[in-house]
Amino acid sequence: MSALTAPLAALGAAVLALLAAMGRVALFALETVSHLLRPPFYARELWISLVQIGWLSLPVVGLTALFTGGALALQIYSGGARFNAEEVVPSIVAIGMVRELGPVLGGLMVAARVASSIAAEIGTMKVTEQIDALVTLSTHPMKYLTVPRVLAATLAVPVLVAVGDAIGIMGGYIVGVTRLGFNEAAYLKNTVDFLEVWDVTSGLIKGAAFGFIIAVMGCYYGMNSGRGAQGVGRATKAAVVAASVLILAANYLLTEAFFTS
């Protein structure tokens, strides 16, 4: 191979590897959905996953939303002052939180917390033969491990987003009232008046999509983990990176679909 064609061959190989990986992930997601629709269903595992993914993620999502809402209020106030538009702070904080920052930052925080934990747990189960043990005990690993986690994340992340939205708006309210001199009643009225149902709904739909992505990535990389501590470490890292990038890409596509027509 000549020096001229070698880089092209390497690029082609990388593109092919990327496409193959995308295909494998897509097939894995489809298989998960197909198992989601067929019994047996493991209600106990679903409940445990809901607690692990939803309830235990509340503090991190809540704190992220609180500080983001507060910082957003400060930014909009300082930026709006350039053209005497300080009064838009409540409405832009609300719209910004529910449409964009609530779902995206909430999704990224859950990705960091949950995709890593799922990949590490399932990866460890794989290297310690627990997945093989499940099979010998007549239990399908996809049904027992993947389906409850994917379903739980798809249901729980929109709820986390809704809670994060409310806390984020409250963060903006606290900063607006205590630091920027807004009247309490006027701030709340501006928030409610300019917020539409679709603003909130679109964010919740994004949350459901992000939850699905997070759990599928965690399970996929866990199930395909390499051997030993290094293999599990790599799987964990790959799950978080892939989930985060896919959340940002999906966010752009969903925003295009929801708000540009």
Next chain:
Amino acid sequence: MITLSDVHKSFGPKRVLRGVDLTIEGGSSMVIIGGSGTGKSVALKCILGLITPDSGQITLDGQDVTKGDRDAFLARFGMLFQGGALFDSLPVWQNVAFRLLRGALKRPHDEAREIAIEKLRRVGLTPETADLFPSELSGGMQKRVGLARAIAAEPEIIFFDEPTTGLDPIMSGVINELIREIVTEMGATAMTITHDMSSVRAIADNIAMLHDGVIKWTGPVSQMDDSGDPYLDQFIHGRAEGPIEAVR
């Protein structure tokens, strides 16, 4: 009866099984011996369908194991994994009763717990162990719990993958005795893979020597010491010189 006929399996360029032929009679205890990396675990996983062979046929009572109802097939098996493979997130009794808490063999919760405690007792563990988690157990106790799980649903066939690896000689002896007793008591067909010769002598009715992806010798354990097979002789006496290369 389990039969493997000309079973081949490769991983990339590495040919692990190169035509394995082996018969395990119903109700007998077969031990497969061989050095590390000779394909013992792969052969066992091929029978269970955890790995698909590239070619050849595996039958159970004359039926191809790749065909028919998979759940019904697996319900006939119990398996003790090398590291125990206990589920970290479940307490000991739920590990033991895993098969009895879900699926076709599902029993009421209290009955499943009772059976689990009885099986724990059978392998020499007290009922207090039932509510501990696997991480709270020693290696020997984990093996016993794995053994209790393997026999919980009273399977017809039990596989043991390196049952004494990592245990001290006394605990190895205890596990070997338990396996022998339980297999005899249940009348189960047993297949064990090991390179621990004390396990071989304690557990086996028949042995098969796997080397380089093929069965080099098979026969009753009573003939093992006079087999005249150079591979088997070198292995059972642990000699560095012989047809098996010490550095593989």
